[in-house]
Amino acid sequence: MDIRFLTTFIEVAKTRHFGKAAENLYLTQSAVSARIKLLEEYFHTTLFIRQRNSIQLTQSGEKLLPYARQLCATLNEAKQELQIQSSEYVVCGATQLASELLLPQMLSHLHSTFPDWSVKAEVLTLDSLSRQLHERVTDLSFSTEPLKSEEVNSEVLLEQELALYRIGETSDTIDAADFVAIDWGTKARDWLLTAYPQLRDAKLRTNSLNLALNNLQSEGGVAVLPIHVEKQLPQHIKVTKIKAVENVSLKVYVHSMKQVRRVGLAEIIDSVSTAY
Incomplete structure (x- = not known):
């Protein structure tokens, strides 16, 4: 099972609203609904009672919620520990146009300035870029459109x-x-x-x-x-x-989370922000 199904379930349980959960997770409402449906099929039970202007947990949903929270917390802790042990890498994501306009030069800058760091680069849609940045799958993101989030720092590079x-x-x-x-x-x-x-x-x-x-x-x-x-x-x-x-x-923007947890990543972000 994809752990994202459980994080979606937790967010819907918290907001009691599919639309608000979708907004908080940077997903479409249909994607949230699809994840909940797959989760219900996995457990062979109904997790939410869907009424007009009201979404309530079923008894099965109430029983699943603490297990979902515990499992997500445990996996996040494991992820952070593994990142700390293998911190000498940086993951960059870029939309198609940003990847063509800026990413080659930026990769050269990272390789020359931080030769001990390995770099992974991916071309993503804007929605995937935002989601992966918030989930801390991606460390640095580049796009030709701004990201609207209070948790993200965005600067114009080009x-x-x-x-x-x-x-x-x-x-x-x-x-x-x-x-x-x-x-x-x-x-x-x-x-x-x-x-x-x-x-x-x-x-x-x-x-x-x-x-x-x-x-x-x-x-x-x-x-x-x-x-x-x-x-x-x-x-x-x-x-x-x-x-x-x-x-x-x-405009080409660089985005990073305001709270940087990984050792050495803040220095890379500062270097990228002043490279152009």
Whole structure:
């Protein structure tokens, strides 16, 4: 059984509300409901009485609760002890765009500054990034969107302007047939659709800058890209800046928990925060 099923059960029992439990665990409400259902199937019993505006523990749920709390506490203690004994590693998580924009340079910085530390890096969705950070599975997280949590420190490491570019010898018209849409966030998308409503559709949509640049290099087209993108493309590729994205910039954030428990990790976090 996944220990996360028990932590979800404990949170629902505490809040008596699936929606609040989902918010506290950085999950969707459907994910919470699915975990509780699987837990009920595992124990062959009903754990909650679900009524309108009221969720109560059944007798089986009341009996399970102290065991769930004890088991979770024991496993957390074991996890912390194992982390202390093998503390010479750091786990980094990043969303797709952040991994392409900043993570390679950051890994080089960590390897050169802390040669005795091993580094593990993963590309995650924003929801998984937040969850793993709060569960202390991940030590440092990087994303192009802020994390809203009172338990997390977030700092802007990188900020660049964005602009609409034409890559290659494509048509002078700006239409969806040539448009490569990169997910820079709601503000950039709102600006684009206001300035160029015909770009509501696209020939390609992606959350990967590298994939977008490869496609633009081979097929040409228009896309919202970081300024000075010509430095990332071969010199023979024609790059034309059409218009700057107004009042919107690309930001890459670094996130870490405010309470740092592992020995030596605070020094790494401080080093990363001042590296750029």
